[in-house]
Amino acid sequence: MSGTSSLLQLWHIPSTKRLFTRSKFSKGLYMVPGTDFYPALCFCRNMQTATYAIVNGSYLPTAETKQNKIKDKALAAQETVGAFQKLPMVMPSVDIISSALRKAKRVSPTKGIANAAKRERNKGAKQLDALMKELAVPLRTYKENFPNKKSLHPYERSLIELTLGDGNYEEVLGKVDALRKKVTSVGKEHASLCAKSTSKREAEERLSKGMEKLEEIFGHEGKAVDNLLNIAKTLRAMPVVDLEIPTLCLVGAPNVGKSSLVRILSTGKPEICNYPFTTRGILMGHIVFNYQNFQVTDTPGLLRRPDDDRNNLEKLTLAVLSYLPTAVLYVHDLSGECGTSPSNQFFIYKEVRKRFSNHLWLDVVSKCDLLQESPVTFITDDSDADHLELARYRKMGPDGAIHVSVKSETGLNELKARVHELLVSQSVRIKSENSNRETLERLG
Ligand SMILES: Nc1nc2c(ncn2[C@@H]2O[C@H](COP(=O)(O)OP(=O)(O)OP(=O)(O)O)[C@@H](O)[C@H]2O)c(=O)[nH]1
Ligand SMILES: [Mg+2]
Numbered sequence: 001m002s003g004t005s006s007l008l009q010l011w012h013i014p015s016t017k018r019l020f021t022r023s024k025f026s027k028g029l030y031m032v033p034g035t036d037f038y039p040a041l042c043f044c045r046n047m048q049t050a051t052y053a054i055v056n057g058s059y060l061p062t063a064e065t066k067q068n069k070i071k072d073k074a075l076a077a078q079e080t081v082g083a084f085q086k087l088p089m090v091m092p093s094v095d096i097i098s099s100a101l102r103k104a105k106r107v108s109p110t111k112g113i114a115n116a117a118k119r120e121r122n123k124g125a126k127q128l129d130a131l132m133k134e135l136a137v138p139l140r141t142y143k144e145n146f147p148n149k150k151s152l153h154p155y156e157r158s159l160i161e162l163t164l165g166d167g168n169y170e171e172v173l174g175k176v177d178a179l180r181k182k183v184t185s186v187g188k189e190h191a192s193l194c195a196k197s198t199s200k201r202e203a204e205e206r207l208s209k210g211m212e213k214l215e216e217i218f219g220h221e222g223k224a225v226d227n228l229l230n231i232a233k234t235l236r237a238m239p240v241v242d243l244e245i246p247t248l249c250l251v252g253a254p255n256v257g258k259s260s261l262v263r264i265l266s267t268g269k270p271e272i273c274n275y276p277f278t279t280r281g282i283l284m285g286h287i288v289f290n291y292q293n294f295q296v297t298d299t300p301g302l303l304r305r306p307d308d309d310r311n312n313l314e315k316l317t318l319a320v321l322s323y324l325p326t327a328v329l330y331v332h333d334l335s336g337e338c339g340t341s342p343s344n345q346f347f348i349y350k351e352v353r354k355r356f357s358n359h360l361w362l363d364v365v366s367k368c369d370l371l372q373e374s375p376v377t378f379i380t381d382d383s384d385a386d387h388l389e390l391a392r393y394r395k396m397g398p399d400g401a402i403h404v405s406v407k408s409e410t411g412l413n414e415l416k417a418r419v420h421e422l423l424v425s426q427s428v429r430i431k432s433e434n435s436n437r438e439t440l441e442r443l444g
Helices: 063-078 091-106 116-145 152-164 168-196 200-221 224-235 257-264 312-323 342-357 387-395 412-443
Strands: 006-010 022-024 052-056 056-059 248-254 282-289 290-297 325-332 361-366
Touching: 006 290, 063 091, 063 312, 091 116, 091 200, 091 224, 116 168, 116 200, 116 224, 152 168, 152 224, 152 312, 168 200, 200 224, 248 257, 248 312, 248 412, 257 282, 257 290, 257 325, 257 361, 257 412, 282 312, 282 412, 290 412, 325 342, 325 412, 342 387
Parallel strands: 006 282, 248 290, 248 325, 325 361
Antiparallel strands: 006 022, 052 056, 282 290
């Protein structure tokens, strides 16, 4: 297994930049991708027509249309990915407080106040007000510019849940906003107290107490800002998927040879080891066939078990299949080498195939160098040996599967050709779904 616990990795982007990023996933919670998925839904833009009241020859949006616009924006966001690349830069909490203190201390009293006490309390109130604003404004910006999870594309939403733990994203944003509110109310309170000082000395004391108090609050609760900074870093490092480019998703039980095939099919170099869950995240890469660009995702393996018992790695795989319009290259290892018996692989396969029946699909039996001339029947742990389909599967894999070996290079040319065909079909499907959507939009 790889020594890392990274759940997300990105390799080979065929543009000028080559990225290879990893980000750690917490052992947090996750979401369970739902039931059957229809990729067409991904492309279906729900157009809403806005109505405008005509006043004095100009168009003024009504309250209702403003709401529609907000809804439209949220719907549009749900249909696109890339929100993580637009996250605002977050400053570390120590930098926010030190810069705010520096700026606030430079604020001078209003000119022309001759009385020393009045001048001091004017200065104190202004400095405390400035400090409060310098602290609250960035926090408000974060709150406003980090997207509401509900408005995200479901794939990105599931990445947030699987990466950060269910509810953590909202919790941190909530804490940042609570800090903003506290800083605002405490700042205002101390500024107003300072403005009521009866002597120069009292104003000086109240100013310094107010500043200390705000600094103390930020010192205690500024951790939320640092957590938000880490969240932004993690999310920005997530692989970028283009929904318009046909994507091939490699799926199968752990250790069956998915990543080895990704290496053959693409210029990506995912880690390969002889134990399960070497691939610990969604890996996005690109392949080029005949000058056409395609995306490939390598995914963690799936075990035979109910969804509730799945680990985050398996859930990531299901999230990709549920929310991204991918074609599937399903890998079967009948050699007995991978650790999951052929019969267990059969049952996982049947379930996944049924659940994602709408995806374009290609089956491949890997490691055929280990299967020798005549197919080997393994003594497996299944009690369904009389199950005909299973017996056939254990010998040959699913009907129509291509038999390949990366060791002996058997079947690789056929595999590449079939993958190309599959991706071209995926491309046709994307175009037709886009054109259906445009027709729907035109019809209103
Ligand atoms: N003999 C033989 N071994 C293979 C072949 N393909 C892959 N392997 C071996 O099978 C093991 C697992 O390969 P991976 O490509 O890492 O499998 P994976 O499905 O990506 O594994 P996970 O990421 O852990 O789910 C490695 O030791 C590979 O060298 C093959 O065609 N023949
Ligand atoms: Mg792998």
